[in-house]
Amino acid sequence: MFYNVCNLLKLSVSNLFNFLTNSMATGLENLKVYQIAEALEIEVYKVTREFPKEEKYGSTNQLRRSSASVSNNIAEGYARYSYAEKVRYLYIAKGEAEETKRNIIRSGKKDLMTEPAC
Numbered sequence: 514m515f516y517n518v519c520n521l522l523k524l525s526v527s528n529l530f531n532f533l534t535n536s537m538a539t540g541l542e543n544l545k546v547y548q549i550a551e552a553l554e555i556e557v558y559k560v561t562r563e564f565p566k567e568e569k570y571g572s573t574n575q576l577r578r579s580s581a582s583v584s585n586n587i588a589e590g591y592a593r594y595s596y597a598e599k600v601r602y603l604y605i606a607k608g609e610a611e612e613t614k615r616n617i618i619r620s621g622k623k624d625l626m627t628e629p630a631c
Contacts, residue, residue: 541591550584550606557613564625572625576616582609 541547557580561573583606590602620626 541588544587544591547584547587547591550587550610553613554580554584560626564620568625572616572620572623576613576620579609579613579616582606583613
């Protein structure tokens with residue numbers, strides 16, 4: 514399960530700028546980067562269900578929030594009119610994806626996950 518999260522995270526970071534070329538023509542739900550970001554959020558939720566209860570307000574909460582922010586910022590950028598605003602929200606989404614990645618790595622180092630970190 515953890516392997517899927519790592520692959521989704523790598524894809525979401527590397528494909529963020531494909532959003533700019535496809536955004537208005539296809540619809541948000543049809544954008545590959547949005548689908549990947551949404552899948553990342555769902556996988557993170559599933560993985561963090563297995564975290565210890567004492568991590569509920571620590572690693573669990575932070576991982577869930579940062580992974581949700583990736584798709585949320587892509588969606589918000591999609592709804593913006595100007596190119597500059599779209600780019601701004603994509604940079605925010607990219608930052609949230611990196612935060613998610615770092616939190617996954619630290620969770621692996623804390624032995625909160627049974628499989629190796631990214």
